[in-house]
Amino acid sequence: MQDHLSSTFAALADPTRRAILARLxxxxxxxxxxxxxxxxxxxxxxxxLKVLESAGLIARGREAQWRPCRLDAGPLKDxxxxxxxxxxxxxxxxxxxxxxxxxxxxxxxxxTSTRERRTARSQTVPTQRKPTxxxxxxxxxxxxGESK
Numbered sequence: 001m002q003d004h005l006s007s008t009f010a011a012l013a014d015p016t017r018r019a020i021l022a023r024l025x026x027x028x029x030x031x032x033x034x035x036x037x038x039x040x041x042x043x044x045x046x047x048x049l050k051v052l053e054s055a056g057l058i059a060r061g062r063e064a065q066w067r068p069c070r071l072d073a074g075p076l077k078d079x080x081x082x083x084x085x086x087x088x089x090x091x092x093x094x095x096x097x098x099x100x101x102x103x104x105x106x107x108x109x110x111x112t113s114t115r116e117r118r119t120a121r122s123q124t125v126p127t128q129r130k131p132t133x134x135x136x137x138x139x140x141x142x143x144x145g146e147s148k
Contacts, residue, residue, distance in 0.1 A: 004056065005082055008075040011055035016040075017048050024058060024071040031060075031067055 011017055020034055035045040049069065052058045056075045061068045 004075060005079060007055040008057065008079050011051050011057055012079075014048070014051075017052055020048060020052065021057060021071060024069060028061075028068045028070040031069060034069060 058069050059072050
């Protein structure tokens with residue numbers, strides 16, 4: 001037999017079932033209304049509803065000929081509680097990564113300001129260039145048929 005968390009996550013694995021749950025989060029509705037947005041047969045929608053019901057995520061009622069479905073958030077709360085421990089783990093690691101990136105950014109800013117000071121100093125000192133003269137190439141142009 002499958003444990004509750006496994007059946008909850010298995011039911012949530014399908015996008016159609018997640019869409020059904022999202023619709024039921026708005027309020028109770030009939031199976032026919034739940035099936036409208038999907039391009040599938042009523043038996044296919046019923047199969048999805050059975051999976052959700054067996055996971056404890058929905059409850060189906062019966063009022064004369066109307067069979068309303070409603071969300072039962074208990075298993076979702078259990079899944080969220082299980083995930084909470086992992087959220088704390090990742091939160092701590094993300095915080096550590098953020099601190100590391102801040103330190104790297106501070107070091108980069110310090111290097112950049114040092115570089116800018118050096119550049120500013122070199123620009124304030126006037127430099128004199130020697131006049132350039134045109135030099136003739138020491139190579140002699142060979143004519144056709146002439147060898148080395």
